[in-house]
Each structure stands twice: as C-alpha cells, then as structure tokens.
Amino acid sequence: METKKSIIPYLFIAFILLYVTLDSIFIYISKNSYNGIITENAYQKGVDYNRVIKENEAQKKLGWIGNLRYYLVGKNLVELDFTLFDKKYRPVKDAEVEVRIMRPVTDKYDTVVKLEEISSGRYSNKVQLPLQGQWEIKLKASLKKNEFFLNRRITISDKEE
Template sequence: MTVIDLPRRSPSPAQAKRSLIPWIFVGGMGVVIVVNSILIYYAMHSWTGIVTAKPYERGIEYNKVLEAQAQQDALGWVFDADIEPWGDSNILTVRITARDGAALDGMALTGRLVRPIDIMPDVPLTFTAAGNGRYTASVVLPKHGQWDLKLKAEKGADWYHLTRRLFVK
C-alpha cells in the first residue's frame, strides 16, 4: 500500500473569514454583557434621584400644591437670599419685600439648609430681624458648594414656603 502525500492547501480567504464569524458574534455579545453589567452596577449603587419623600402621594395631591402656590403668589411677597462668609461661619441674609417694594418687617422665619446632592443632616437656621425687611442667620456649614434654603415665612395668618438654591464659597 502506497501512501500518497498530497500537498496541503492553505484555506482560502473566504473560508478563513467564515471561521471568524462565530467568534466575532460571541465577542460582540460579550462586550454587550460587560457594558450592561457596568451600567447596572452604577444604576444600583449611585444616587436614586428621588428628591421627595413620597413622590406618589405628592403627585396625587398635585392640585393642592397648585392651590397653595396660587395663595402664595397672591400675597406678592418677594424674597432675596444671599449667603456670605463671615470668619469661620457664614451669614445668611433674607430680604422680604411686598409687591410694591416696601420692606416687610415683623415676619416669623423658620428654615433649614439642605444639601441637594449629599446625604447629610440638615442645618437648622435661627433668624433674627435686622430691620428694613432683612432677616439674618449665622450658620456653620460642613461643606462648601450648593445648598437649598427651605424657608417658611409667616405673618399673621399668611405664610409662604420658599425653596432657593444657594452657592456657598
């Protein structure tokens, strides 16, 4: 019996390409799985974006929110808030005027500063009247940056809720 040794032929470019197609498909699916896994991890371990404690209930009562806002707008009170460094602390100044620009004195203010992007305790505020519609509060903040001023101003039976973004340098 004679063995004939035939010369080996190298695969044609079309055959080589065909043999890579399944591996390209598997590699593409692997990339999709890895990227999706990274996105899922960051979605589960980052800030939720919820800014209201009970968003569903607040949505149901949205007409009450609109009514309260209309009552506040009818008062015509105008608020200006500013925070400036003062030694180791900061001085928060709130100026309240009527629609015609007249200063509103004799208000009772309560409020707090809330960090909008960090989970940290609120900073309570104690205001003192400074005259000419100005009210001041001295506050020591743990961090610089953005803070939300949550304020309730009352005068007699009238009240106004204010949320204002402040930047602390």
C-alpha cells in the same frame, strides 16, 4: 471539497459577551454610586401638585416681597439675611422664618435653621455649612395663616468670584 468554518458566529458570541460585561459594569457602578431618591414622599408630592399651584397663587395674591442675601463670614460660615415686606412695602413683623438648607446631590447634610428677627421685617442667622459648593435653600416665612416661600441655590466658596 472542504467546507471552511466561518468566524462570524464566534464574533457574534464575543460581541454579546462584551455587551453583557459592559452592562454589568455600568449596573454595578450605578447601584453603588447613587444613594436613592432624595425627595421624601415623591409620589405624594406629585399628587399634591394642584395644592402647590394654589399655594403659589395665594402667595401672589398676598403680595409679599422677600429678599434673601447671604454673606460668607468665616470658613464655611454663612450669614443669611432675609427681608420681608407686604404689598405696600411695609416691613412684615413677627413672622416665623424657617430655612431648610440642602445639598443638591445628597440629603446627608440637610439642616433646618430658624432666622431671628433683628429689626422690623429683617431676619438673620448664621449657619455653619460642612462643605463648600452648591446649596439649595428653601425658605418659609409664616405669619398667622399667611405663608411666603422662597427657593434659591447658592454657591459657597473661599475664592473671590
């Protein structure tokens, strides 16, 4: 009686080789297409979470009201317009307003811009962005020891929406 060799061990080895090959391809793609963690000091930011919560509570107590608008005034040229009022709806004058503008997917185009006070409680400046698409805006307004934070995501496009 003749024993027939089974094909199953060869199929098993072929499956393992296919699996290893595909995993190697996925690892290569992921290593070469990701530029790393964008958040600097991610561990420290995690540790400081309670401080951030306290800052948010202090901002709520302060009662300031801020509104950020943006206008496309040229090819990727954006005018940022920010108004700031106290809890009695009086303009907040002489504040230092700083805006950090970032792409959500890379830190290559991050920029910081100071907004100038153009009238009582109104701050503005123009920013030339290198690309269209989504941008993350982190605004910080400071007056003495009081701080107001505002985060917003905007989309810049030549097309009418």
